Amino acid sequence: MTTPALSVLDLVPVRTGQTSAQAIASSMQLAQHADALGLTRYWFAEHHNMPSVASTTPPVLIAAAAARTQRIRVGSGGVMLPNHAPLIVAEQFAALEALAPGRIDLGIGRAPGSDPVITHLLRQSGTTGDVDRFPAHVQDIAAMVQSDGATVRFTSGGEYGVKATPAASGSPTIWLLGSSDYSAQLAAAQGLPYVFANHFAGVGLERALDLYRSQFRPSETLDAPLTFLTANVVAAPSAEEAEARALPQLRAMARLRGNKPMRPLETVDEAQRGAAEHPDTQEQTLIDAMRQRWLIGEGAEVRSSLAAFAAQHGVDEIMMSPVAGAYDGEPLDAATGRAQTLDLLVA
Template sequence: MTALALSVLDLVPVRTGQTTAQAVASSMALAQRADELGLVRYWFAEHHNMPSVASTAPPVLIAAAASRTQRIRVGSGGVMLPNHAPLIVAEQFAALEAIAPGRIDLGIGRAPGSDPVITQLLRQSGTAGDVERFPSHVQDIGLMLQPDGATVQFTTGGEYTVKATPVASGAPQIWLLGSSDYSAQLAAAHGLPYVFANHFAGTGLERALDLYRSTFRPSATLDAPRTFLTANVVAAPTADEAEARALPQLRAMARLRGNKPMRVLETVEEAQRGLAEHPDAMEQTLIDAMRQRWFIGDAEGVRASLAEFASRHGVDEIMISPVAGAHEGEALDAAGGRAQTLELLAA
């Protein structure tokens, strides 16, 4: 396990009884702990209008985490680009790079990160929400973040230089994120590092990685394919405790995939009672299917499984989404089981 680098993907979960402030505080504490443990990077996802997810604004959370850490890379996993004007994204991440030079990652995706109604509200800015322009918007951001900026060519003649910040001394590293062939091929064509969203995608991992690696074209910033994988992970002192802590998130994902109304994340005890008092065959089928793809168990077992997973897919870094739930009575502003997962795996 010593050769396998670990990183963190955080959705800033909100559980029963928590305020948004407490959920964010617990994630900031987790980022600090990840920094102390020597993990490689800490990314915040972008999701909207979900009762159990407080990671709505990655740049804000990245700035807060950067100010509380010393060496770990911090970034987005990812910014859902069709929701935002490319110049705004470039300016935000140029500012973040100035705050924490050499520590900023800009992970970009093209999914909405919410339901169709919220997607329409996010994309009221017109052409910024044009999914068909996603490839050119990615390229524009990369150029605007460079010290020389991007050059706009006018059809009537003349040029105009656009810079994300006046005097850049460095730029964030851009990653393309996805769970389909499209993002893998786009990342390969532009010579960008790529991450397959294995933590929520059910299939397609092997094909996406093969497409990325086999069609990769070197760029000015990357001369060979670079990728890592994401995974849902719960580690605890015993396998039984890990299974218990995984249950709230498994039930939440089953509700999402079963098109049921979403709610705040249950505590371990609430999830156990719900499963016992209101058995649901469809929910159990979904949980069983997801459970097979998650990494849940004691520290030794999870370490071994992650190492085998990484070796099988030829990567040397795993970004874990620490999905351990909390027991009733645990501090509302602390990371609890999520911190325990990191500590056990980094030991």
């Protein structure tokens, strides 16, 4: 089996005792490391008001990562469009494209990326991105980032030109992201690249890919379906260490799905103590179900699993969410376990 190209999805995890500054510094180092290893792309997610996630503003993180790297594509996985005015998104990513020509990906999602309270706060100045108008807003962004821009037409017959930047020499690649049939069908209809959020959705991957591929309509920018897979991944020198490093994120996801209060990501040591001292049958059931879909193990084993996963679904790229946790003694401004995962999978 052919080894797929590898990319990274980063939520900028914040662990116990770590500041946001240290978490972001860790992710910047990891982006540089991914660049040096020859990985394909490095994307930042958008989530809000979560104690264990510092990826609240993808454009800022993308700009910082682009300035610290040379060749890797950097982008959003993704910008949650209902939280933002389409023109602002277009302007941000047109500027990013000008800063790092040919290296910017604009992944767009339809979910809010947080709870109803935060969604309300994000939209206090009015509806920024009406969900019902999502397809039109995607098309508007795609037009505004081009050199010719978009044209607003009035019922009176007048026209008004809108450009995201005055003189674009290139444009970011737009991807549609989602975890349902809706986004797969919309990407197909608009002739856009598409990614199913397999790393957290867990079900529906095969159907989404089939809908996207079977309904795809060629566009000016893409003549055939383009997609890749996402997966939660941990690789370590031993299977035992890999399982240990996966435990903090597994426990965090189980708390999220069990509607329990969220907190900073545990260290491996904290997670192991918590699992031993306070066993929770419901939590363990959720962990066991998620564990079956995550790729965890020694480097060679995970490399083989990635190749088989890519071959099974007919893709040549996998975007990893490297969810390896940290031990108590590891530096707060480095992502030791996550960097180790990348090293072992590129070896």
